[in-house]
Amino acid sequence: MKKREQIKMPVWAKILLGFGCVLLAVFTFVVVMI
Amino acid sequence: MKEIIEKITDVFFSLKNPEMIAAFVLFVVFFTAVYYLMFKFLKENGATMLSAIIAVSVIVLGFIRIFTINYGISELFTLMPLFFVFVIALVYSVEIKRFLWSRVNKISDNKHNIKNLDEAEITQCIDEIIRAVQNMSKNDVGAIIVLANGNMPANILESGVKVEADITSQLIESVFFPKTPLHDGAMIINGTKILAAGCFLPLSQKENLPKELGTRHRAGIGITEMIDVTTILVSEETGIISIVKAGNITRYIDSEALRKTLHKFYWQDIAAK
Numbered sequence: 064m065k066k067r068e069q070i071k072m073p074v075w076a077k078i079l080l081g082f083g084c085v086l087l088a089v090f091t092f093v094v095v096m097i
Numbered sequence: 098m099k100e101i102i103e104k105i106t107d108v109f110f111s112l113k114n115p116e117m118i119a120a121f122v123l124f125v126v127f128f129t130a131v132y133y134l135m136f137k138f139l140k141e142n143g144a145t146m147l148s149a150i151i152a153v154s155v156i157v158l159g160f161i162r163i164f165t166i167n168y169g170i171s172e173l174f175t176l177m178p179l180f181f182v183f184v185i186a187l188v189y190s191v192e193i194k195r196f197l198w199s200r201v202n203k204i205s206d207n208k209h210n211i212k213n214l215d216e217a218e219i220t221q222c223i224d225e226i227i228r229a230v231q232n233m234s235k236n237d238v239g240a241i242i243v244l245a246n247g248n249m250p251a252n253i254l255e256s257g258v259k260v261e262a263d264i265t266s267q268l269i270e271s272v273f274f275p276k277t278p279l280h281d282g283a284m285i286i287n288g289t290k291i292l293a294a295g296c297f298l299p300l301s302q303k304e305n306l307p308k309e310l311g312t313r314h315r316a317g318i319g320i321t322e323m324i325d326v327t328t329i330l331v332s333e334e335t336g337i338i339s340i341v342k343a344g345n346i347t348r349y350i351d352s353e354a355l356r357k358t359l360h361k362f363y364w365q366d367i368a369a370k
Contacts, residue, residue, distance in 0.1 A: 089127035094159040096108045097166055
């Protein structure tokens with residue numbers, strides 16, 4: 064009765080995605096403001 | 098190049114007054130939220146590749162704008178993130194509607210009854226499914242049963258008839274009995290309940306499937322390509338039982354293999370949720 068690996072997005076992947084999105088948002092700001 | 102670096106540093110130096118800092122923070126928060134929701138939504142809809150393409154496009158177009166800033170290239174580049182959001186909204190309009198609807202209405206159609214599983218109840222469910230599948234196989238009755246674990250898209254459930262009944266071999270066999278209204282569609286089992294019957298499933302577009310596999314088998318394979326479910330198929334012509342997982346079909350399944358699959362479905366797939 065062992066539990067299978069979660070199919071849901073793991074927390075570290077969410078944090079990584081969030082961090083990537085922040086970087087992309089800062090990049091967008093630079094592109095818009097330049 | 099030097100000029101470009103100066104311009105970029107100027108952008109950050111301009112963040113000295115409180116208004117600019119507030120604008121910067123608001124901008125970053127807003128775009129972070131837009132990007133995050135967009136990528137998460139695309140991943141949930143199986144379009145990981147598209148999100149990668151969009152991320153790369155934003156970066157490449159951004160650099161094109163930065164490097165061509167002195168050559169009067171259109172300011173339209175600044176609108177590109179909104180352009181991607183617009184394209185996704187057009188392509189995935191139905192999915193977005195469903196996504197927003199599910200966020201607003203927290204009650205899920207098919208997530209109940211998958212917790213607090215009772216061992217005796219599950220053993221009975223497994224026995225009932227096996228009995229039904231074997232009987233149908235013996236009598237050459239075609240059947241397609243989807244074992245879902247709370248992840249069935251609402252549009253597929255809505256395409257059939259809601260059943261919400263306990264699993265019994267008599268009910269399963271009755272649904273698939275030829276010439277009855279629901280026999281042609283798929284039956285969705287979720288946990289210890291038959292959720293719906295007569296559902297339409299997306300067909301697999303694989304070209305290398307054996308010719309003897311008909312539309313029912315294609316539907317059984319198609320749904321497992323889209324979401325993480327297991328499908329049990331009984332061929333109408335030959336009575337052969339097949340199991341499909343992640344788009345891979347295993348044919349000539351005996352009762353022991355079927356029991357193993359169901360056991361795995363109940364004790365690993367559902368228990369892990």
